Amino acid sequence: MATRLSGIRLAKRLDEVGFSGIVQVRNKVMELRAEGHKVLGFHGGEPFFDTPQEIKYAAIKALVENQTHYAPSSGLLPLRQALVEKLATKNRIRATVDEVIATVGGSHGLYAAFQSVLDPGDDALVFSPYWTPIADLVTGTQARPLFVPTVSARRNGIRKTLNQFSTPHTRAIYYNTPQNPSGVVFTRTEAEEVAAFAIERDLVVIADEAYEDLVYEGEHVSIASLPGMAERTITCFTFSKTYSMTGWRADYTVAQEPFMTALRKIVLYSTNGVPTPVQFAMIQALKTPEADIARRRDEYRQRRDLLVAGLNEVGLECPPPAGAFYAFPNAEIVNKYSRTAAQILLQKALVATVPGDFFGAQGEGHLRFSYAVSLHEIESCIDALRKFFA
Numbered sequence: 001m002a003t004r005l006s007g008i009r010l011a012k013r014l015d016e017v018g019f020s021g022i023v024q025v026r027n028k029v030m031e032l033r034a035e036g037h038k039v040l041g042f043h044g045g046e047p048f049f050d051t052p053q054e055i056k057y058a059a060i061k062a063l064v065e066n067q068t069h070y071a072p073s074s075g076l077l078p079l080r081q082a083l084v085e086k087l088a089t090k091n092r093i094r095a096t097v098d099e100v101i102a103t104v105g106g107s108h109g110l111y112a113a114f115q116s117v118l119d120p121g122d123d124a125l126v127f128s129p130y131w132t133p134i135a136d137l138v139t140g141t142q143a144r145p146l147f148v149p150t151v152s153a154r155r156n157g158i159r160k161t162l163n164q165f166s167t168p169h170t171r172a173i174y175y176n177t178p179q180n181p182s183g184v185v186f187t188r189t190e191a192e193e194v195a196a197f198a199i200e201r202d203l204v205v206i207a208d209e210a211y212e213d214l215v216y217e218g219e220h221v222s223i224a225s226l227p228g229m230a231e232r233t234i235t236c237f238t239f240s241k242t243y244s245m246t247g248w249r250a251d252y253t254v255a256q257e258p259f260m261t262a263l264r265k266i267v268l269y270s271t272n273g274v275p276t277p278v279q280f281a282m283i284q285a286l287k288t289p290e291a292d293i294a295r296r297r298d299e300y301r302q303r304r305d306l307l308v309a310g311l312n313e314v315g316l317e318c319p320p321p322a323g324a325f326y327a328f329p330n331a332e333i334v335n336k337y338s339r340t341a342a343q344i345l346l347q348k349a350l351v352a353t354v355p356g357d358f359f360g361a362q363g364e365g366h367l368r369f370s371y372a373v374s375l376h377e378i379e380s381c382i383d384a385l386r387k388f389f390a
């Protein structure tokens, strides 16, 4: 007898949404390690450092003191007050406690931002190469990402290039600085160009400042701090990178109305807020002296310099990235297709990287190496590459 299962199907809006290709690399690495191979892992995107002790103790104290009940879904007031203070002093973004919201990871903030702004049929400009989930976050709203090549935009003029790639349906720009995977840090002049374009075309900017504390050359400019931008910008920040808190899923977003109402609804119905003890850890993290953050940045800079020198020495041409913790060398001497190049390095040198085309067509020909690893691992990687290229 024929069964009638036609009602059992997935929501169509998920058809175009993919899973990050990086998961495939991670699985392959786990497989090789299970077979006993010593794989050097440069594919991840998380700090090798542990969360500072005082942040962990703040969460433990909150648990012991029974701070285990519901908190306001936007975040505890003392947390939002500390965030307002941080945004004013560090980012020059003036916000009230009602204009910040705690989110369960920067990814959650970005999800809420795209969901708040985009409708089916809209277009969003995305500088490319881009952090892989972004295309899926855009298509998940049934909007379309329009990829703007960062390299040529910087060469030919940001405003002119954005104009070229824009359509009458464009509603938003995703603006990530420092960038994952390229390490590009947009200059103040470039930020001003993006801002001028957004104002001229009446667009919303979704700013992703996950790596705001990892700038080695130049300055970090929060686009929402530029004149006329706070009212059209949703800025997503994360505790993951600065404080080595990837597993805590602790982050926040700042925006004005009408965005805040939408963000609150999405946070309320998706997670109903960040776990209460984690919010106490966030309050503690925000007390970290700037000198400690600068010291950590120096440790990343040391890793960047060591890795980039090694990559250039073996012929993987790589200008020093100005920010974040990724090197993005040209890998065409291994293979012109980045997926094949990554496979070859994984199999022959036991070095795991991410193919550049996972970050969009503009990333093809490159490999992403994360240097958020130990100095020893970087040295071992360079040795392995030297042998491979010998």
Ligand code: PLP
Pocket (backbone or CB within 6 Å): 045, 105, 106, 107, 108, 131, 176, 179, 180, 208, 210, 237, 238, 239, 240, 246, 250, 251
């Ligand atoms: N934005 C960028 C560019 C990232 O690379 C990441 C993480 O890798 C995030 C946002 C989100 O990080 P999380 O969800 O850990 O806060």
